[in-house]
Amino acid sequence: MSEMFRITLPDGSVREVAPGTTPADIAAAIGPGLAKAAIAARVDGELRDIMRPFEGDAQLALVTSRDEKDALELARHDYAHILAEAVQHLFPGTQITFGPSTDDGFYYDFAPRDRQFTDEDLPAIEEEMRRIIARDEPLIREVWSREDLIARWKAEGERFKAEWAAELPEGEELTVYRAGKGENAWLDMCRGPHLASTGKVDPQAFKLTRVSGAYWRGDQKNAMLSRIYGTGWLNKKQLDAHLLQLEEAAKRDHRRIGQDMDLFHLQSEAQGSVFWHPKGFVLWRQLEAYMRRRLDAAGYEEIKTPQLMDARQWEQSGHWGKYRENMFVVPDEIPGTEEEGPVLTGTGDLMALKPMNCPAHILVFKQGIKSYRDLPIRLAEFGCCHRNEPHGALHGIMRVRQFTQDDAHIFVREDQLIEEVKNFCDLLDSVYKDLGFDQYAIKLALRPDKRFGSEEMWDWSEQSLRDAVEATGRHTAEYGWEELPGEGAFYAPKLEFHLTDAIGRTWQVGTIQTDTVLPERLDASYVGEDGERHRPVMLHRAILGTFERFIGILIEHHAGRFPLWLSPVQAVVATIVSDADDYAREVAAKLAAAGIRVETDLRNEKINYKVREHSVAKVPNLLVIGKREAEEGTIALRVLGSQGQQMLTLDEAVARLVAEATPPDLR
Secondary structure, eight states, X not given: OOOOEEEEOTTSOEEXXXXXXXXXXXXXXXXXXXXXXXXXXXXXXXXXXXXXXXXXXXXXXXXXXXSHHHXXXXXXXXXXXXXXXXXXXXXXXXXXXXXXXXXXXXXXXXXXXXXXXXXXXXXXXXXXXXXXXXXXXXXXXXXXXXXXXXXXXXXXXXXXXXXXXXXSOTTSOEEEEEEXXXXXXXXXXXXXXXXXXXXXXXXXXXXXXXXXXXXXXXXXXXXXXXXXXXXXXXXXXXXXHHHHHXXXXXXXXXXXXXXXXXXXXXXXXXXXXXXXXXXXXXXXXXXXXXXXXXXXXXXXXXXXOOSEXXXXXXXXXXXXXXXXXXXXXXXXXXXXXXXXXXXXXXXXXXXXXXXXXXHHHHXXXXXXXXXXXXXOEEEEEXXXXXXXXXXXXXXXXXXXXXXXXXXXXXXXXXXXXXXXXXXXXXXXXXXXXXXTOOOEEEXXXXXXXXXXXXXXXXXXXXHHHXXXXXXXXXXXXXXXXXXXXXXXXXXXXXXXXXXXXTTSOEEEEEEEEEESHHHHHTXXXXXXXXXXXXXXXXXXXXXXXXXXXXXXXXXHHHTTOOOTTTOSSOEEEEESSGGGHHHHHHHHHHHHHTTOOEEEEOOSSOHHHHHHHHHHTTOSEEEEEOHHHHHHTEEEEEETTSSSOEEEEHHHHHHHHHHHHSXXXXX
16 A cells, blocks of 8 residues: 655644555545635645646645635736637637736736737637637646657747757756647646635626737847736636726826826937926925935934946945946946956956945945944935836836936944834835825835855844834734845845835835845955954845835826925916906015915916816815906915815915915925
């Protein structure tokens, strides 16, 4: 008799099962309700197919649709495979590449035989996907030898799959999922896991959304592919809610609102950089002035560092080896080899625009001798940086190549770290609330596979961040606390702060990292109480992240209806008749003298036309003046988004607007 496997369930009970037993068998043995509800399994913590046999003793947790995170990942992965199968049925000769799940759905990249796909193809592909779901084809995991799999892909003309299979590590298990049975079964190379069959996903809970171009492996030197995007959910109710959110997001698109409000524009002459218009830069300056006041009050010292630095600085810091492909280098060509990159032969022969501020801040810290009594030292910079983002990744002002960070680096002794991180969290919380964000999640990004530093250093750094968040009282489910394995930077773990906006989307903006690697690599030190040199801990931190992206988030969160203190134009004085022009100028002058950003509209246009135009431009206050108001010294106040108007004296109007326009930190 074969040796039995011991399978331990979450309640501590143990079941002995024969080899070949699957999690589905155990679910069925427990009861028919669980057998029907179970869709996958976690075996020793790894998410697996429910039909995959056990390979030895194991810890088992069955996964149902109530485990929404796992269930969504599985469903979206299945939708991607069903999409690929549907496309190859409808368009014979199409080659398949990759099809991962995403945060709200899935996509798949294809190499069409005759033409690139378009959005017009999507309805037919959706219908074919539903037919595949209705057939309820079993999804069967198979392990193939490298040689057999490569031969299979080559025989079927799947050169992309064959290329990828040939480059996977020698010892890696190559798995294929077969959809259906018999000779006509559809195959795809995939690690899995998947649901038991195509019929386990809801045919009404997905929608294909768009088609775009994508390069094979993201390299523009490679073949252009057609990428088909979709969104997928567990049920139609979730899909409908998501589509409603997308519809609302389209109304809030920062690019459209930015144009309506005349804030900025982008154009091909400076791809990935923003042309800020006067009104947009007023918004920028208000945000910057607010942040500067908050930093001054929190004990930060503002500095300014160079844009262009010798490549040796980036080599010493480690960025050259980890980040070179994303850096703008001057000159952009220097002798070298493809494997080793440019050869640095002399000081100044290769320079780079800074992609981040941290090495420059260490150079400032190193000027002069620092004592343990000087710490903490908080160096802040609204630092302009450049990163060579791929063209396809650029998105409005949310993802750009030139950006300004609200950056700072805090140099502390180890015994000061927890208190300093706690103070940062409190400051960040206050800033977010002032800017209209009441909800955010905190996540701890842990050590990545490729990193600098010892395991002991990473253990200490990660635990310090845990302890600091716990000290703030935010180490709770209310703040969405979560740990993210492998998501840290190559030099430090980090706390990430994810804002939730007005329509429920999340944005990762703030961050703080505990770094002992860069101070070591760049030889930063202070004189301790014992008279010896010690390495400081360097805290990399930002609250907004980048001004460009955060302003884009602000635009979409507020739908252009900013708090009055941030509004580029806080009031417009509009006349009904030309007889009121002189009084309108007097009103505007008094508002301006009180610090209100005001414009006048004296055009010979009907007042309803003016009201509509200024509403589109998101002007928060429209002060309407006719002949009667001019005679009585009053104004009719129309507030954006409200019905009707309110009659006020000029002094009342000025006092009201001044009170509302005062930044929250100055009230």
